[in-house]
Amino acid sequence: MTMRYFLLGFLLVCAMVVSVAGFRGSLSRRPPIEIFPDMDRQAKLRPQSADDFFPDGYSSRLHVPNTIDRSQPVMVGGKAVFPFEDNPLNTGMQPGTPPGATNFVEVNPLPITAELLARGQERFTINCQPCHGAGADGKGATPRYGMVVIANLHDPRIVRMTDGEIFNTVTYGKNLMQSYAMNLEPRDRWAVIAYVRALQLSRLATVDEVPADQLAALPPNAAPTTNAPPTNAPASP
Amino acid sequence: MSDIFPKWTNKLPAYLIVGGALVGSAVVAGAWYYFTPKYTRVGYQPIQPVSYSHYTHVEQLGMDCRYCHTGVEKSYHSNIPAASTCMNCHNQVLKDDPRLELVRESAATGKPIPWVWIHKTPDYVYFNHSVHVNRGISCFHCHGQINKMDEVQHAQPLSMTFCLDCHRNPAAFIRPVEQVYNLNWQPDSATKQLADGKKLVAQWKVQSLENCSTCHR
Numbered sequence A: 001m002t003m004r005y006f007l008l009g010f011l012l013v014c015a016m017v018v019s020v021a022g023f024r025g026s027l028s029r030r031p032p033i034e035i036f037p038d039m040d041r042q043a044k045l046r047p048q049s050a051d052d053f054f055p056d057g058y059s060s061r062l063h064v065p066n067t068i069d070r071s072q073p074v075m076v077g078g079k080a081v082f083p084f085e086d087n088p089l090n091t092g093m094q095p096g097t098p099p100g101a102t103n104f105v106e107v108n109p110l111p112i113t114a115e116l117l118a119r120g121q122e123r124f125t126i127n128c129q130p131c132h133g134a135g136a137d138g139k140g141a142t143p144r145y146g147m148v149v150i151a152n153l154h155d156p157r158i159v160r161m162t163d164g165e166i167f168n169t170v171t172y173g174k175n176l177m178q179s180y181a182m183n184l185e186p187r188d189r190w191a192v193i194a195y196v197r198a199l200q201l202s203r204l205a206t207v208d209e210v211p212a213d214q215l216a217a218l219p220p221n222a223a224p225t226t227n228a229p230p231t232n233a234p235a236s237p
Numbered sequence B: 001m002s003d004i005f006p007k008w009t010n011k012l013p014a015y016l017i018v019g020g021a022l023v024g025s026a027v028v029a030g031a032w033y034y035f036t037p038k039y040t041r042v043g044y045q046p047i048q049p050v051s052y053s054h055y056t057h058v059e060q061l062g063m064d065c066r067y068c069h070t071g072v073e074k075s076y077h078s079n080i081p082a083a084s085t086c087m088n089c090h091n092q093v094l095k096d097d098p099r100l101e102l103v104r105e106s107a108a109t110g111k112p113i114p115w116v117w118i119h120k121t122p123d124y125v126y127f128n129h130s131v132h133v134n135r136g137i138s139c140f141h142c143h144g145q146i147n148k149m150d151e152v153q154h155a156q157p158l159s160m161t162f163c164l165d166c167h168r169n170p171a172a173f174i175r176p177v178e179q180v181y182n183l184n185w186q187p188d189s190a191t192k193q194l195a196d197g198k199k200l201v202a203q204w205k206v207q208s209l210e211n212c213s214t215c216h217r
Helices: A002-021 A114-127 A156-160 A163-172 A186-204 A212-217 B007-034 B054-060 B083-090 B098-109 B129-133 B139-143 B160-168 B190-204
Strands: A074-076 A079-081
Touching: A002 B007, A114 A186, A156 A186, A163 A186, B083 B098
Parallel strands: none
Antiparallel strands: A074 A079
């Protein structure tokens, strides 16, 4: 008799525990339990979290005025360029351009190498493709979902634009396009620009420029065979 | 004499042994099942202040993780994007949608959106994102299929065993770097994964890091 009651009670307790605690992996809205929180959560700053040490409560701090990042220089033609220098690599403008003026450099300050283009392709795919599309023709994913204004980077106006002005657009944004300076370091911005130029060239190429072993893949009459100067030649080859 | 120990006490030792064994094994089973991050963490899915969906943005729009989590390949911390990143698109898309009220306010005032932090190792553990993602370890292994989630859910226990299971044998997990951000990628088969993994481990000289000071420094 007692055994039966005991067993019944035992099963009831088990059922209660399981019904309250649930199973592994079931959805929970409450934060995980930390038994000794003083060991798990110590008095140290973790990025992007609230912290009462500073009056405004942010653990991630802005720069103290007149200080700079600890930084690695970029090598431009054998010369080390640091991010704080007045150099076309950082500003897209001729050295000595006064603030407010737009003395854009014509061409990419970095030598165009296969490595730079590969980097540019990767960064373009991450940062630009969602809007401008894989071919930079303004047919990305967002225009299909309600983005009304978008630029086709094959537009003759943009093809003729100096590299420095595109650098300026990526760094500070323009009209409805916002700045990408936080996502792309200066070297990556120039890599993206080099890749955009390659995409633009690909639409202006003639059949003569196609490597011989790829000619067979072209549809007949794909492009003019004459090497007539295209009407909207890129300003900077 | 028979008055002191009534007859039923003859069965008492048996009752105690059987009952004790039952209760004991139930407690052990309960502790084994419940007192582990596999239970306490997996499935944690807080309500976020903005109904942001990784499914919409990653799977439908085809965005790369690094558009928003820009720090993941450069730093130990994989940053949550600022509201201005959202406004890149949402200054045109769903421009006046009430679901994005907090995002617009944050972009205008600079006051951060109070996102709830989901994956959080204890402060005595050192973890580093860039080491892993640049060595062919995908977000998928530690966060699950984020691209299929409308709300982010804690998918893996992130316990010490979980870390060590991979550190002891990285060849079973490592993948080509181009596929790290493609969470839909699957190896063709387990044997092919091991063979290719072994090659990558040799090529990149990946170490098997089991020293305590790797993660507790």
